Amino acid sequence: MLKSNWHTHTYRCGHARGKDEEYVLEAIKAGVKRLGFSDHCPYPGVVDEGIRMNYELLEDYCSSVKYLKEKYKDQIEIYLGLEVEYDEQFLNTLIEYRKEFDYLILGQHGLYNALDEKSYFISTDKELDIYCNSIEKACEKGLVDYIAHPDVCLWSYPRIDEKVIEVANRIADISLKYDVPVEANCGSGVLRGMMSYEDGLRYAYPTNAFFDVFNKKKCKIIIGLDIHNPELFKTEEYLNRVKDVLNKSGCEYDEDYDLIADAKRRKEKFLYI
Numbered sequence: 001m002l003k004s005n006w007h008t009h010t011y012r013c014g015h016a017r018g019k020d021e022e023y024v025l026e027a028i029k030a031g032v033k034r035l036g037f038s039d040h041c042p043y044p045g046v047v048d049e050g051i052r053m054n055y056e057l058l059e060d061y062c063s064s065v066k067y068l069k070e071k072y073k074d075q076i077e078i079y080l081g082l083e084v085e086y087d088e089q090f091l092n093t094l095i096e097y098r099k100e101f102d103y104l105i106l107g108q109h110g111l112y113n114a115l116d117e118k119s120y121f122i123s124t125d126k127e128l129d130i131y132c133n134s135i136e137k138a139c140e141k142g143l144v145d146y147i148a149h150p151d152v153c154l155w156s157y158p159r160i161d162e163k164v165i166e167v168a169n170r171i172a173d174i175s176l177k178y179d180v181p182v183e184a185n186c187g188s189g190v191l192r193g194m195m196s197y198e199d200g201l202r203y204a205y206p207t208n209a210f211f212d213v214f215n216k217k218k219c220k221i222i223i224g225l226d227i228h229n230p231e232l233f234k235t236e237e238y239l240n241r242v243k244d245v246l247n248k249s250g251c252e253y254d255e256d257y258d259l260i261a262d263a264k265r266r267k268e269k270f271l272y273i
């Protein structure tokens with residue numbers, strides 16, 4: 001099992017199971033030494049049923065994680081983070097989160113625009129460009145500490161083509177330019193198993209198309225469990241699926257990455273534009 005996992009959800013987002021404490025107990029049993037909670041962040045006034053917690057739950061999320069951090073401090077290090085999308089309209093909220101939380105990860109789930117339009121389904125070149133632009137903005141502004149599932153757009157985009165390779169290169173360049181690692185994600189992309197696309201059978205993500213490029217450009221790669229159920233700490237099956245993809249691309253990766261040290265450095269550098 002990973003020694004450090006920075007991608008952990010709670011029931012508050014509406015699509016994860018179990019009590020917060022169960023995640024901690026199962027992580028300890030599995031041998032995890034550093035556990036970061038990074039539930040889907042709320043935006044004030046936005047209700048996204050089954051996608052993210054409501055803003056009213058944020059305080060309870062913070063106090064629960066802090067309580068567990070103290071209670072289990074002799075057995076595991078616990079950190080308080082959030083998974084955010086870049087959304088211009090909520091830039092002030094994101095900056096507040098940046099200051100208050102130990103770290104933030106970027107999960108740019110589609111063409112996210114919390115107020116006007118929520119489309120998780122990317123299927124055109126233009127949409128891929130918007131996706132990349134959002135990732136670039138978040139990194140350029142120093143808001144996030146890693147790019148979660150950088151190829152999440154490929155669950156809906158129907159094929160690996162030249163445009164996809166261009167996007168992979170662009171995200172690799174963003175990662176290098178702003179020194180923000182990319183994540184190989186053990187969440188639903190591998191949980192669902194191989195899927196049939198125009199380019200053949202593959203996991204929705206992570207994909208060799210992206211990780212070949214990340215390997216070639218020597219991006220820093222972190223594995224994230226993206227865990228939505230404490231029971232999943234009991235198996236390494238999905239982690240191994242991700243490692244298979246990484247090994248096939250020849251990637252080196254860090255299973256014990258100190259995200260907090262990097263987050264502190266970034267916050268000092270950017271606090272605050």
Ligand SMILES: [Zn+2]
Binds near residue numbers: 040
């Ligand atoms: Zn989720």
Ligand SMILES: [Zn+2]
Binds near residue numbers: 009083148226
């Ligand atoms: Zn996640």
